[in-house]
Amino acid sequence: MVRAPCFDKHGMKKGAWSQDEDNKLRAYIETCGHSNWRKLPKLAGLSRCGKSCRLRWMNYLHPNVKHGKFTKDEEDVVVALHNKLGNKWSMIAARLPGRSDNEIKNYWHTHLKNRAPKDQTVLQTEQDGNVEPSKGKAKAGCVVRKPSLKSQQEVDILLTESSSSSSSSSSSYYSTISDPNESSPSSLSVSDANVTPKCSDEVAGSLWIDQFLWDKDHSIMLSSDKMFSPLGVGADDFIFSEDNAMDDVLLWSNLDLYY
DNA sequence: AAGTACTCCAACCGCGACGGA
DNA sequence: TTCCGTCGCGGTTGGAGTACT
Numbered sequence: 001m002v003r004a005p006c007f008d009k010h011g012m013k014k015g016a017w018s019q020d021e022d023n024k025l026r027a028y029i030e031t032c033g034h035s036n037w038r039k040l041p042k043l044a045g046l047s048r049c050g051k052s053c054r055l056r057w058m059n060y061l062h063p064n065v066k067h068g069k070f071t072k073d074e075e076d077v078v079v080a081l082h083n084k085l086g087n088k089w090s091m092i093a094a095r096l097p098g099r100s101d102n103e104i105k106n107y108w109h110t111h112l113k114n115r116a117p118k119d120q121t122v123l124q125t126e127q128d129g130n131v132e133p134s135k136g137k138a139k140a141g142c143v144v145r146k147p148s149l150k151s152q153q154e155v156d157i158l159l160t161e162s163s164s165s166s167s168s169s170s171s172s173y174y175s176t177i178s179d180p181n182e183s184s185p186s187s188l189s190v191s192d193a194n195v196t197p198k199c200s201d202e203v204a205g206s207l208w209i210d211q212f213l214w215d216k217d218h219s220i221m222l223s224s225d226k227m228f229s230p231l232g233v234g235a236d237d238f239i240f241s242e243d244n245a246m247d248d249v250l251l252w253s254n255l256d257l258y259y
Numbered sequence: 260a261a262g263t264a265c266t267c268c269a270a271c272c273g274c275g276a277c278g279g280a
Numbered sequence: 281t282t283c284c285g286t287c288g289c290g291g292t293t294g295g296a297g298t299a300c301t
Binding site: 088 | 285286287288289290291294
Binding site: 014015016017051052055056059060102103106107109110111 | 266267268269270271272
């Protein structure tokens with residue numbers, strides 16, 4: 001199911017990864033980290049481009065990546081978020097612990113696309129006015145958004161609004177997060193967090209760090225990664241398990257409140 | 260059993276964003 | 281301000297596996 005290994009004109013290997021390559025990459029990142037993806041393959045003794053190494057790590061080798069079928073709850077979250085965010089797979093992935101953007105994207109196209117509202121494309125076009133028609137070989141119904149900070153801000157605002165006022169079927173996603181050691185919920189809206197939503201990643205990033213510190217105080221294993229992604233959290237040790245998947249989805253989805 | 264069509268997902272590609280010189 | 285290197289995102293492709301005829 002994977003591309004056959006081959007070498008490009010620069011001698012870089014392409015195609016499927018071997019077990020040996022996986023081991024090398026994993027061993028290197030676990031000991032030295034990945035501060036520079038471009039230099040990493042050479043240092044790790046791999047004949048791959050940095051991009052390929054990054055992709056392999058993010059989508060497959062990262063210890064917090066969960067493999068296997070999506071649960072019904074995960075499906076629902078993906079559908080709900082896609083309705084709101086469109087093809088912002090990285091943002092959707094940020095709310096689904098252990099799932100990479102690539103995996104979610106694939107799953108969407110193979111399983112969930114037909115569950116989306118039929119007029120979604122029209123809806124999005126009307127809502128944000130920032131949608132370009134599909135180009136090239138894009139499949140029918142695929143929305144191509146022009147990436148821009150402006151649209152990002154609009155998405156953030158949209159999220160904030162829906163999280164504070166939504167009473168839709170997905171409203172349960174926005175219930176509060178509680179610190180087990182405190183009686184009052186520690187959830188934040190943009191206003192009560194006294195945060196200006198000028199840049200969601202920046203804002204969310206700092207709040208994630210806060211969340212991490214909170215977690216650490218409660219002896220929850222954390223990854224050394226500081227990236228803004230659920231993959232940066234030791235999801236297996238933290239909140240995700242097959243048994244309490246829905247609670248976990250709720251908790252992670254609550255991070256919408258931080259935008 | 261063999262050929263064909265379809266499904267699914269790992270991996271590739273191109274482009275824009277970002278940060279440093 | 282511009283240039284350049286790097287990173288990350290989203291769209292697309294390749295091809296093994298499976299279902300169907």
